[in-house]
Amino acid sequence: MMTTAAIVLSRSVLTCVLVASLSSTGGVQFGASAQTVEDQTVVNIEKRVKALIESDAVRDQAWGAFFAGEFHLKAFTPLLLRLLASNDARINSGWLKQVVLDSLIQLDASVASAVLSPLFDWFSDEVIILCAKSPVENRQLLFSLLEKKLTGEEWVAISNILTANKAPGLAAVLMGKLKITALVSVTDERGLSGGGGFGTMCVGCGGSGLAEGFPPIAAYHLRYDQSDGVVLFAPGRHPIYYERSVAPAGETPPASKHNTWVDRDAFRVEYLAELLSLPFESLCLKSQPSLYVTWRSKKQFIREVSQFRRRLRTCYSETVNELLKEGLLASDEASILTPMITLEVTDYRRNKRIPIPRVE
DSSP: OOOHHHHHHHHHHHHHHHHHHHHTSSSSOOOHHHHHHHHHHHHHHHHHHHHHHTSSSHHHHHHHHHHHHHTTOGGGHHHHHHHHHSOOOSTTHHHHHHHHHHHHHHTTOOOOHHHHGGGTTTOHHHHHHHHHHSTTTTHHHHHHHTTSOOOHHHHHHHHHHHHHTTOTTHHHHHHHHOEEEEEEEEESSSOOOOOOOOOEEEETOOOOOBOTTOOOOEEEEEESSOOTTOEEEEOSSSOEEEEEEEOOTTBOOOOOEEEEOOOHHHHHHHHHHHHTTSOGGGOSOOSSOEEEEEOSOHHHHHHHHHHHHHHHHHHHHHHHHHHHHTTSSOHHHHHTOOOEEEEEEEEOOSOOSSOOOOOO
């Protein structure tokens, strides 16, 4: 249940909203006395919010944080940051932090990496959204998050944020992580082709629980698709949105996380093209280049595949040189880059009497 202080506060808030809405309408005119009432109401609200946030009770603090975000009281951002940064081992402190994170997002607040980093394992989507509000200040945290096990949405969101800001060091990470899978199709005839796809799953989808005495708790979910009610926060070639789900007071929102499979190596090439301000189709570098070989002999097969591998290495080197030229890659970063190329050979021949040789 809501605390007594919160109930009194909610009535004051409603009064404030009512006065503000009436004074902004053209049908009713208010003089100085109405403005005085409104100002005094705002002052009272702020006093009560401050008292709640500074309370020793977790639920009171949660209600204070909730009202600060709900009514955009930016002056309380430092107090909210203090709550978020505290090492709180009390029961239900996780719900308190979730309310505080929601309010900080609503207040468009800038939050330091040192505060956000410890929260990622529990509130990954909220942390990424807040990082996006201060991408330069949170650059190193964003790079460190790329090393974690991420959903497709999380990985694309972080990559979009870093790419949009042309973050120093990003080109080296993209080139260093890129795995080139060269697809070699061997046939008696030309013209074979393959295909691919993607899939989506929902991790940890479930119903809501109880959070007795707490305000409405909001949870954030990153989305790869655009739909009603979502907010674009990580624009790019593959934009990422977030969805805000608010549970009724006294309940927790459903725990769910979307995980869309994406071809991360293909996306890495696209991000490199974006850094170079080039259409990705114009890059020689590809994540899944293909070669079709019409079988004639072992010697002829080895020669064609060897030439293909050399072309791939040349494309990689050319891209490194372009990144160096544009100042997107440092010479010490370039010196340790080595192309990771894997050959995947598929035998479509009707006559398989002669085995396909291995090309080293």
